[in-house]
Every structure is written in C-alpha cells, then in structure tokens.
Amino acid sequence: MQIDPSRIESVVVDSYSTLVDVESSRKALKAHTPEATALARVWQLRTREYAMVGNEINVYRPAVDRHRLALKHALDVFDVDLTDDEIEEVLSVYHELDVFDDVRGGLETIRDAGYDIHILSNGDPALLDSLIDHTNLADIITSVISADDIHLYKPARELYEYTAERIGVPLGNLVHVTASWSDVNGALSAGMQGVWLNRKGRAWEPYGREPDLIIESFHELAESLTTENTER
Template identity: 50%
Template sequence: MTFDPDRVQTITFDSYSTLVDVDAAVRALADHVADPEPISTLWRLRSLEYTLVANHVDAYQPFYEMNRDALQYALEVFDADVTEAERDEVLAVYHELDVFDDVRDGIERLREGGYDCYVVSNGDPDMLSSMIDHADIGDLLEDAISADEVETYKPAADLYRHAAGRTGTPIDEIVHVTAGWYDVMGAKHAGMQGAWVDRKGRPWEPVAGEPDLTIERFHDLAAELGV
C-alpha cells in the first residue's frame, strides 16, 4: 500500500528503538561482563519472544518483568557472573535511555502541523513515564498508551484498536511510526498505516507485506505530511 497523507489525523509512536536508543543496554552490560554483545542480542530476542508467547498462552506479565526474565536467561546461558543487584542495575538503564536527536524537533514539527501525537508501547506505565520524562517530550504528547492497559502485547490487533479508541481517532486515520518491523505489520493488520523508521539502513523483513512508508528521521514523515 502507498502512504496516504490525506488520511492521517493522529500519529502514534513506538518507544524503544524508535524514540530512544536501547543500545545503551549494551554499554550497561559492559560494566559487568567482558563480552556484552551476545548477551544483549539474546536478551532482546528473548524479550520479544516472551511477549509473543505470552499473547498466545495467556501468560501476561508487565514488560519490566518480561525484560528482567529475558536478561536473566541470557546471563545464565553465557554463565555470566552477575549478581541480582547488578542485573537490576542494567535493567534500570531502560528508565534513562538516550533519545534520538531528531525526536523532539520532529514531533514538535508534527504538532505544529496540527497532528496529535501519542506513544503506543509494550512498555509498562512506569517505564513509559520515566522514558518520556528523561527524553523531555512530555509536553509534545497527548498521552502514552501501554500494553498493560489491555494485557496484550504487540503485534496483536487488540492493542492497536485499543490505542485508536484512546485517541478518539478512527483507526484508518492513524499512522503508527516504529522501528520494529513486526510493529509495522501489527499496526497495518489492525487498520492503521505503518511507517517504518529505518535508522540503521537495514533491509526490510521479507514477510507479511511492506510498510506504507519508510523514513530515516521523523522530519521525513513531516515532509511527507507537508508540514
């Protein structure tokens, strides 16, 4: 499908890897283990897989707990000598992740163009609140919508439909902006347009369709919307 700017009334943003850089987790791990890369990779993979499995077997836990369990598993796989306190110190990085440099100016430009902006995330409410505060974008957002509100994770359609209801916008008049390919496809399946933020120049995943729009920075979306 081709992106249709005339349909867009509301913009929703994913959080992690879209607004803020999760690579800080690797740097936090580096303070405790000699080789953080494989642990971080497995941690992120399991964190995502746990949410997907939870959707299908009714095993919902808040994302902070899912993320903690995924990190613990990754540490055990690589026999990392990390205490529980040190593990929690690494997890705490998620409350203070670095914001990408185009985020504030980009969202501000979209707001000035007349678009209401929201966050829609797997993160639980406390995580999202601290992320938004640390990124200093609370004044630009109408609200943050968490998977915790419906106890269902992306890419399940129920979360995107819930988000549309919370924004008061018909679902087909929302564009969801995210760095996660599965998040793009979940939003599109639910009825939104999906804009993929490709910050790292990676190929698109060859499954289940394509994004309506691919951008490198939020300013690219603003340009597509004519603001």
C-alpha cells in the first residue's frame, strides 16, 4: 500500500487519538473506580456512537455535550456515582490528554517539505483551541476545521467535502491521516487518499475499504511524502 504524493497538495490530520491519546482520559477516573480503563472505553465508544447516530437522526450536539452525556452513561453502566462538579473535573481531562511523541517532529518535517497541514476534527472550537495550545502546534497548523462548522460529524461525506472547500484544494489532492478506522473509510469514500495511523498495533478491520497507507508514526508519513515526491 502506498499513497501517491504527486497528487497531494495538502495534508489533513485528525485530532483525538491521532495527535493526543484519548485513552489517557482514564487517568481522571482512577480516583473514582478501580475499573477506570473499562469505563473510559465505554465512555469513548458511546461518544462516537452519539456522533454517528446524531448524523442519521439530525440531532447535533457539540462535542463537549456528547462527552458529558457519554460519560454519564458510562458511569451508570459501572454504577459509579459522581457529583456534577466531579463530572466536570473528569471532563476537563480533554484539555490535557497525553500528546504522542512523534507529533511535533513528524508534522514539522511534513510542513518543512512544503505541505500545509490542516486539522479536521469532531471536536468543537473550544476543545480544539485548547488542543492546539496543549500540543504546541500553532506554528505548524494552517487551519482547524470542526464538525461544529456544519453540524455534521465524521464520517459524514459532507464534512470531508466542506474541508476541501475550506482549504481550496480538490478532494483528490488531499490526504487524510487518522487513527480512526471509520474516519479513514469516510475520507476514502469522499475521494481523499486515506492513511491509517496505527498507534496501537491493531489489525485493520476487514470491513469497508483498505487504507492507501498504514503507518505507525507521523515520521513514516513524512518519509513517504519526502522520499517519493522529491520534485516538490
């Protein structure tokens, strides 16, 4: 599997699980339950389900609201009773999730090779402002595009189309890099090249399309772009 750098004008990257480790949210739950890891997993999955179901039933909620509702669901599943203040304290972890080690250096190399880098996220603007500050990427990221702009979440095709319009580059000349299986498929279906950032060493799920490239870090993407597109 290989991307085609000759067609790529700009790079689009996902945010959560791609730049920062959503699984590190379990740290905020450890003081409240010995099942923090399992509870965090239910929280994350339900948050994504709300986004996908919301697209289909035309019910949009900003990301922070989805996170709050999904957390309350997960707490109920595990019979953990938290006050409203404690719930807000747990939610605040989304402003300080662990940043993956390769992010700054890998994206810097991609930028220095001549590519604009844009974030496309299901996060809302307040969360994404915090993410940029926390990851120290303000000087690298050209623009941040949020599902909140059009009230549709990935993997809705319209959000990828909107992204291409915002950037001013045809879908076929964009590559989307994400740790999310559904996001890869959404990007591919819309007409982008799709790169799966396999951070957890998992097998690609045999449903939908195959990614154009599978990598383990942004450094690998930088190498693919710079070595195969030497005339850029």
